Amino acid sequence: MKKKSILLPLTLLAVALYAILSGGQFDIWKDQEKWYTLLLLFGLAFLYQGKKEQESAHVFIGMLMTGLSLHFILQPKLDHWPDTFTMIVFILGLALFVKSSQKKEYRIESVVLIALGLFLYFFQQITKQLSSLSIPVSGFELYWPYVLISVSLLLLFLKRK
Secondary structure: OOOOOHHHHHHHHHHHHHHHHOOOOOOOOOOOOOHHHOOOOOHHHHHHHHHHHOOHHHHHHEEEEHHHHHHHHHHHOOOOOOOOOHHHHHHHHHHHHHHHHOOOOOOHHHHHHHHHHHHHHHHHHHHHHHHHHHOOOOHHHHHHHHHHHHHHHHHHHHOOO
């Protein structure tokens, strides 16, 4: 007998809660009517469903949705919070890392994405340190994305066994 999924009732619950929050009937936090509140509720639904039914794909999607929504909720409130580009890379790496701990795959990819997110977050400090050591950084600042493209294409077209 096939198990009934709890995803449909959870997503319907998320939509109903968002409708109540955006209707202004309850004032729990500022900007609760924004789109990322719905994303948070959907993310929590996917996380719960994924944990309850041992579905790593749903946990992954739930982590992405919850992480992105938390980013948009916290970004205006915290001064030193990273920009959206940096956080998307970091959240994707973190979600992939959790998935890799369950399925034993994508470990290298997750660590590289987390490291890239940290690199992007500390990019200004890295260039300031290099400049203070009299190391020219103008080429580094301008061309690091092209180096990343080259490495990506090299990895993409390498023959795999």
